[in-house]
Amino acid sequence: MRDIQELQILIQKAVEKINFPPYPAKLYEPISYILDLGGKRMRPALLLMTCDLFDGDIEKAMPPALAIEVFHNFTLMHDDIMDKAPLRRGKTTVHERWNANTAILSGDVMLIEGYKLIMQVEDHLLRTILNIFNDTAVGVCEGQQLDMEFEQRDDVNISEYIEMIRLKTAVVLGGALKIGALVGGAxxxxxxxxxxxxxxxxxxxxxxxxxxxxxxxxxxxxxxxxxxxxxxxxxxxxxxxxxxxxxxxxxxxxxxxxxxxxxxxxxxxxxxxxxxxxxxxxxxxxxxxxxxxxxxxxxxxxxxxxxxxxxxxxxxxxxxxxxx
Amino acid sequence: MRDIQELQILIQKAVEKINFPPYPAKLYEPISYILDLGGKRMRPALLLMTCDLFDGDIEKAMPPALAIEVFHNFTLMHDDIMDKAPLRRGKTTVHERWNANTAILSGDVMLIEGYKLIMQVEDHLLRTILNIFNDTAVGVCEGQQLDMEFEQRDDVNISEYIEMIRLKTAVVLGGALKIGALVGGAxxxxxxxxxxxxxxxxxxxxxxxxxxxxxxxxxxxxxxxxxxxxxxxxxxxxxxxxxxxxxxxxxxxxxxxxxxxxxxxxxxxxxxxxxxxxxxxxxxxxxxxxxxxxxxxxxxxxxxxxxxxxxxxxxxxxxxxxxx
CATH class of the missing domain: 1.10.600.10 (Farnesyl Diphosphate Synthase)
Structure with a gap:
């Protein structure tokens, strides 16, 4: 069993090695920028961990792990526009450093890049893992929508709140663990x-x-x-x-x-x-x-x-x- | 050989039958709204046409055809925000009728829904067709980026212009025809x-x-x-x-x-x-x-x-x- 810190370091190194096309620069630079802001890389590291738990080859789990990290950062890029957030991890957000249009379009490409990465799983897992990825992605969007709506409402109850945080934050973690396990042979x-x-x-x-x-x-x-x-x-x-x-x-x-x-x-x-x-x-x-x-x-x-x-x-x- | 008008009608009917989840309403309503604005449905109809050309079952080509139409309308929803367009097909654009945040997030879900539809092809075509869909999607985003950059530049030359329109408009048509042909057995x-x-x-x-x-x-x-x-x-x-x-x-x-x-x-x-x-x-x-x-x-x-x-x-x- 590798410990989680080791897996986080592996993810960090792999994130640094992702190459996006050089042209159009303004489309791809913001993607490298937001990925370079750091973060604990916990979601992708946990995906590697569940693969490892089943004695799977963590090399095979790396592309879907990176898919989860790229997807997560895509949601951050778009959420920051919606929340008018000036800072992300202490640095200027993409829509502030460039502009909202760039953040919209670079985010869109990131979501597609996420699909390109998740697709690198083996054929026999492709459809299953894509379905999990789709459910996760839809869940996060629904959660963000509810979060925005709740800001305008005075009558949000506990069960609505729990459902919102489940969609917005918990499903990605669950999805990552499930994908890692399947790649690992569970x-x-x-x-x-x-x-x-x-x-x-x-x-x-x-x-x-x-x-x-x-x-x-x-x-x-x-x-x-x-x-x-x-x-x-x-x-x-x-x-x-x-x-x-x-x-x-x-x-x-x-x-x-x-x-x-x-x-x-x-x-x-x-x-x-x-x-x-x-x-x-x-x-x-x-x-x-x-x-x-x-x-x-x-x-x-x-x-x-x-x-x-x-x-x-x-x-x-x-x-x-x-x-x- | 079915004629193109017949195929356009088939697409129109199928678009009208797509059901999105009822909740959160504000996330999914804009998707139905933009799809209901009409349009010639030329891209998906041509996808059915190339399937038909190879004597394929056009029922099987319907989900990827709808994927292309949903994807195309996702790009319209996001492009309209970027272009600050008040009208789309003579009706109020999504970001004007709701707001930019809604148009961003509903557009994101549309892209995911596009993937859910394109995935409905048979297993032996899944990876190939997803790769075409990815290339198409990335191309359109790159084309939109170049189009926005060109607005700010005075020195755009003909070959740059041709590459921009190729990415922004031609690759979707090419991708649709290729996908339809493959589903048809080409x-x-x-x-x-x-x-x-x-x-x-x-x-x-x-x-x-x-x-x-x-x-x-x-x-x-x-x-x-x-x-x-x-x-x-x-x-x-x-x-x-x-x-x-x-x-x-x-x-x-x-x-x-x-x-x-x-x-x-x-x-x-x-x-x-x-x-x-x-x-x-x-x-x-x-x-x-x-x-x-x-x-x-x-x-x-x-x-x-x-x-x-x-x-x-x-x-x-x-x-x-x-x-x-």
Whole structure:
């Protein structure tokens, strides 16, 4: 079993070696640019990992792994236009550095390049893996659409939120794990269990992210603590707090959401104390553990040697206790 | 042999029957909307036609034909954002009716839906046809990129222009004909000859469009005569006229290109008379015939019965003498 860091390094090296055509330069440069911004390469590395789990040849898993990474970066390029984001991983976004038209068109080509990479699997897996890739790709688009719609709505409920994050973030993880397993020689039952493992882990991970935004250790958490509160982001915590709050807390929360001028520290502190009053952290952690438990249940069913399951479990554990 | 009108009707009916998911409505409604705007459905109908030429089952050619139509409309949806076009086939464009974000994301899903449709070919053709589809899709994006770049450049030459229109418009026609032939049972040699036929016919057709914009019969030509002149569009005629003009004509042409205020009729008349002075129409027609001849040469080589070649030839002729 190779460890995940080793696989991340392999992916990084392979990403650096992808060659796009030199002409038209303005079409292909933004693709190299966004891929060069870095990132943890976690999705493609996990695809290699599930291939490796079944003693598959990870060389064969490299093109679909790169397909997942190129696809993921395509969604970032287009999402950044839609979100009017100025920065991505601390660097200027493509639509800001070039312009929106370039980001649209380079993104389109990236999606096609993703298909060219995913197609490099062996003939007997081609249709199956393309179907998984299609489902993943459609899911991410649907998730992005729901995310944008939810920004405009005041009545989003928990089950809608869970479905949105499942589509927007969890299906890619599940799809990557399933594809890697199939390339590695897994049967469809195990491949589907890994999809289930990945999707539920993805959900748990996203819920943990929502929790850490408010309750994380500022030293360890990569982003600004309270960032979601300041941007009124409809996270699990906010949606649940609005659901649980009594009249007084609800009014106070609504006022903070409506406020156009405020002291940032004061807003974070006030909203957090409403969250505390309604015990939202506990609810979120219960929900997070629910999905983590589902992930582990899928893992238990895998037809793999105990030490391999243990490896997967400890890897998942390491993701889930990033900081607390 | 079914005639092309019959095939166009078959496509139209099949397009009307495509069902997209109901949710999220705002993601899928724009797809149905743009597909419902109509159009001649020429590309997919020609895909059915080449399948039919080889006595193939046109039912089997329907999914890839719809893939080509969905893909084509995806490019229109994204191109309209980039071109800030208010209207498409006389109706409000998607980004105007909804917004740019919706047009970006619905377009992305359309591209994926195109892949889902093209994948419905039989296993033994899957990889080959996906490769053609990928090449076509990349070509169209590269063509759109060049088209946008050329708007900002004053030094575009004829060979660059021909390469741009080849990528932007001709490769889809060539790709459609090749895919239809393969589904119909053609061997790779005939399929490639049909690609060559389609690409060269597409080039000839685009050059004819450039000519008709200036010299077409206003009663028969679908668009405003002189529209390209008024928008300073870098067509074959303008690029060639700039190349051929003497100092006096060149200065006059440059002045018209730079003019911000002018009488439209006067501008069309003045630019046309410069075109006439340098004989640009004759050059354009020579170039157009060059590509039409290449198309017919490819056709001659096809291993098809003479009456089938004659059918293709008369169809191509009917396209090429739309009006003159």
């Amino acid at each position: 049967d469809m039952k195990d491949a589907n269990l890994l999809l289930e493992f990945g999707e539920n882990l993805g959900l748990a991970f996203q819920l943990q992210d929502d929790i850490l935004d408010v309750y994380g250790d500022p030293e360890k958490f990569g982003k600004q603590v309270g960032g979601d509160i300041l941007s009124n982001k409809k996270t699990y915590l906010l949606i649940k707090a609005l659901e649980l709050a009594d009249a007084k807390n609800k009014t106070e929360l609504d006022n903070w959401l409506a406020a156009s001028q405020y002291d940032a520290t004061e807003k974070v502190k006030a909203v957090t104390s409403i969250y505390n009053a309604v015990n939202v952290r506990q609810h979120a952690e219960t929900e997070m553990h629910k999905y983590a438990d589902k992930a582990f249940a899928a893992l238990d069913e895998l037809a793999l040697a105990p030490e391999k399951k243990e490896y997967l479990r400890s890897f998942a554990d390491s993701l889930m206790v990033r900081e607390n | 061997d790779m040699k005939d399929a490639n000859l049909l690609l060559e036929f389609g690409e060269n016919l597409g080039l000839a057709f685009q050059l004819q469009d450039d000519i008709l914009d200036v010299y077409g019969d206003p009663e028969k030509f679908g668009k405003q005569v002189g529209g390209d002149i008024l928008s300073n569009k870098k067509t074959y005629l303008l690029i060639k006229a700039l190349e051929l003009a003497d100092a006096k004509n060149k200065t006059e042409l440059d002045n018209w290109l730079a003019a911000s205020q002018y009488d439209a009729t006067e501008k069309v008349k003045a630019v046309t008379s410069i075109y006439n002075a340098v004989n640009v129409r004759q050059h354009a027609e020579t170039e157009m015939h060059k590509y039409a001849d290449k198309a017919f040469a490819a056709l001659d080589e096809l291993a098809l019965a003479p009456e089938k070649k004659e059918y293709l030839r008369s169809f191509a002729d009917s396209l090429m003498v739309r009006e003159n």
